[in-house]
Amino acid sequence: MLLVIDIGNTNIEAGLYDGDLLTKKFRISSDTSRTTDEYSMTFATIFDINSIKKEDIDGVIISSVVPKLSHAVPKMCERFLHIDPIIVGAGTKTGLNIKYYNPKEVGADRIVSSVSCKENYGYPAIIVDIGTAITFDYLDEEGSYHGGAIAPGIQIAADALFLRTSKLPRVELEESKTVIGKSTIEAMKSGLVNGYVGLIDGIIEKMLEELAKEKSQVKIISTGGFSSLLASKSKYIELSDTDLILKGLKSIYEKNV
Numbered sequence: 001m002l003l004v005i006d007i008g009n010t011n012i013e014a015g016l017y018d019g020d021l022l023t024k025k026f027r028i029s030s031d032t033s034r035t036t037d038e039y040s041m042t043f044a045t046i047f048d049i050n051s052i053k054k055e056d057i058d059g060v061i062i063s064s065v066v067p068k069l070s071h072a073v074p075k076m077c078e079r080f081l082h083i084d085p086i087i088v089g090a091g092t093k094t095g096l097n098i099k100y101y102n103p104k105e106v107g108a109d110r111i112v113s114s115v116s117c118k119e120n121y122g123y124p125a126i127i128v129d130i131g132t133a134i135t136f137d138y139l140d141e142e143g144s145y146h147g148g149a150i151a152p153g154i155q156i157a158a159d160a161l162f163l164r165t166s167k168l169p170r171v172e173l174e175e176s177k178t179v180i181g182k183s184t185i186e187a188m189k190s191g192l193v194n195g196y197v198g199l200i201d202g203i204i205e206k207m208l209e210e211l212a213k214e215k216s217q218v219k220i221i222s223t224g225g226f227s228s229l230l231a232s233k234s235k236y237i238e239l240s241d242t243d244l245i246l247k248g249l250k251s252i253y254e255k256n257v
Helices: 036-049 069-081 108-120 154-164 184-211 227-233 244-256
Strands: 002-007 011-018 021-029 059-064 125-130 133-139 145-152 219-223
Touching (some): 002 069, 002 244, 059 069, 108 244, 125 184, 125 227, 133 184, 145 184, 219 244
Parallel strands (some): 002 059, 125 219
Antiparallel strands (some): 133 145
C-alpha cells in the first residue's frame, strides 16, 4: 500500500492507497514543535485506531510547504515505517512543464494539485486551493503550468479580526444565512464568507479577462480545507475535489518508482 502525505501550514493530511483505491484518510495539526519521535507516536496511534499494519505499507511520498516539518516527517517514515520516502521537489518527475520565472519557487502543493488536475480533469484549467492561503493556478491548453495568484486565507482573516480588534470575538467559520447580519457574530460571518467568495470570484474573473477566455473554455476546480465552505457560493467554480492533492501525490509517486 502507498502512504501519501501533504504537509500544509495548518494541517498534515494523509491518505492510504490500496492500488487505485483511497481506503483511509486522516488529518493532524502541523505542529512544528513536535519531534520525529512524537510524530512517530502520533502515526502509530492513528495506524492502531484504523487497523493499519505498517508492514503493509511499501511506499511513501510527501509534499510539504512547511520547512520545519520537511525533516521531521520524512525521518518519522524512516524510523517508524523503515521506508525512505519520495519528497516532492527539485528533481522529482512530475510530467508538468513549468513556465514560471523560477520553477524552484513554486510550492510543492501547487505542483501536485496541478498534476492531479491535468490528469483527472483536463485543461486549460484554473485550480483554486482554499486553505490557510488561497492559491490560484493556471494550466494552459497544452497542460503547462503558468503560475497564478496567492491571497491570505479566510482563517487568517478571521484570526486577524479577533487579534487586532478590541471587541470582536473569535467566530466559527460557517455559512452566513444572510448578508446583512443582525448581530456582531452574524455580521462577522457574513463579511468573512461573502467577502472571500467575492475575492475568489474576483481573481478568477481577472484571470479569465487576462487570458481572454470565457468561463466555458476553462475548467475551474477547487480543493483545500475551506473549499466546502466557499466553493459552492462561487459563480465560477464548477466542482470541488478535496482529494486533489492526494491523487496527485499518488500519480507523482508512480512516475518516480
